[in-house]
Amino acid sequence: MNPNNSLKITSVDIFKFNIPMKFPFKISLGTSYEVNNLLVRINTNKDIYGLGEACSSLRITGDTQNTAYEAGILIAKVIKGKDPLAIGTRMKEINQTVVKQTQIKSAFNIALYDILGKATGVPLYILLGGEKRDIFTDYTIGIQENLETAINEVKNIIDMGFSAIKLKVGLNKRMDIELIKKIREEVSKDISIRIDTNQGWDLTTAIEVLKAMKPYNLEYAEQPLAYWDYENMRRLREMEIAPICADESVFDHHDAFKLASMGACDYLNIKLGKSGGIHTALKINTIAESCGMKCMIGCFGESRLGLTAAAHFVSANPNVIFVDLDSALMHKEDPVIGGIEYNEKDNGRIIIPDSPGHGADIKEEFLKNLEKTTI
Numbered sequence: 015m016n017p018n019n020s021l022k023i024t025s026v027d028i029f030k031f032n033i034p035m036k037f038p039f040k041i042s043l044g045t046s047y048e049v050n051n052l053l054v055r056i057n058t059n060k061d062i063y064g065l066g067e068a069c070s071s072l073r074i075t076g077d078t079q080n081t082a083y084e085a086g087i088l089i090a091k092v093i094k095g096k097d098p099l100a101i102g103t104r105m106k107e108i109n110q111t112v113v114k115q116t117q118i119k120s121a122f123n124i125a126l127y128d129i130l131g132k133a134t135g136v137p138l139y140i141l142l143g144g145e146k147r148d149i150f151t152d153y154t155i156g157i158q159e160n161l162e163t164a165i166n167e168v169k170n171i172i173d174m175g176f177s178a179i180k181l182k183v184g185l186n187k188r189m190d191i192e193l194i195k196k197i198r199e200e201v202s203k204d205i206s207i208r209i210d211t212n213q214g215w216d217l218t219t220a221i222e223v224l225k226a227m228k229p230y231n232l233e234y235a236e237q238p239l240a241y242w243d244y245e246n247m248r249r250l251r252e253m254e255i256a257p258i259c260a261d262e263s264v265f266d267h268h269d270a271f272k273l274a275s276m277g278a279c280d281y282l283n284i285k286l287g288k289s290g291g292i293h294t295a296l297k298i299n300t301i302a303e304s305c306g307m308k309c310m311i312g313c314f315g316e317s318r319l320g321l322t323a324a325a326h327f328v329s330a331n332p333n334v335i336f337v338d339l340d341s342a343l344m345h346k347e348d349p350v351i352g353g354i355e356y357n358e359k360d361n362g363r364i365i366i367p368d369s370p371g372h373g374a375d376i377k378e379e380f381l382k383n384l385e386k387t388t389i
């Protein structure tokens with residue numbers, strides 16, 4: 015029972031929404047042209063509602079907009095009528111109702127935290143025990159047609175003011191190596207370069223490519239091998255060619271514990287869409303901290319609403335040192351009111367709102383024409 019003794023979930027609205035991207039975004043697993051997301055609005059008997067966002071990702075989390083929608087209906091039925099402030103208990107029920115489907119679970123979890131913030135009048139980063147700190151996002155460049163377009167993209171991003179670049183690689187090893195070499199020799203000696211293979215290599219290829227890139231000072235290599243290949247990730251890491259960051263290999267605290275125990279990576283990439291929200295993201299970060307491992311935070315194709323929740327989490331957790339919260343910068347449309355703001359010119363700074371909860375909402379006129387269900 016919550017101290018107010020009366021806050022109850024009265025209904026849940028689930029909306030489907032799509033946002034086209036400014037350009038096709040290619041990674042080693044495939045190409046995206048638009049994002050297919052969902053908005054969850056948890057309504058209460060008081061004048062408070064919570065909002066959360068899910069981004070479907072068939073290639074990584076195994077959900078589509080439709081499976082997330084259906085799972086969301088089941089979850090809504092389970093939590094309806096109950097206390098939204100008892101987040102631990104609600105998440106236990108949600109996890110017992112649906113296995114996996116982490117994106118839609120994340121939307122519900124973010125919405126519950128939003129209610130908690132609004133009910134207590136506190137911004138989410140404070141609620142999570144944090145303070146405002148400097149947060150700078152990198153900018154991710156998808157796999158390009160050729161070396162020339164890739165170099166031009168890198169120059170554009172540096173001109174915009176970002177101080178860290180994440181490059182998607184893993185389809186053409188010669189071009190990947192040449193690209194890193196060219197950036198360092200012809201574009202910038204000091205821009206932070208992170209690469210993300212999205213599982214595109216086997217161990218032999220990873221060793222070959224990372225050795226060739228070693229002179230060019232990579233900050234880390236993200237998910238070089240298949241998500242399940244913990245043993246070879248450990249072997250690769252022990253060779254000390256580049257720091258290794260696990261992404262698709264780590265969804266929750268159980269994965270984090272195994273990776274950390276094995277010494278299979280240097281960093282963990284936390285994404286709310288993989289962990290099922292902030293509740294489990296905190297557990298992953300705690301495991302990382304307990305063994306001296308730093309974390310990064312990443313995203314799928316969320317709008318500024320989902321990214322705002324992630325930014326609050328980062329602000330409250332100084333153990334998260336790398337930030338990749340750039341998806342909304344690639345969207346043709348921004349339906350969000352409030353929420354984080356970007357200052358690209360200041361190294362990609364992210365500014366977090368101070369209103370209660372996460373501080374992001376969606377424009378009413380955007381919601382009007384969306385497919386929706388109310389439970």
Ligand SMILES: [Mg+2]
Binds near residue numbers: 212237261262
């Ligand atoms: Mg990744």
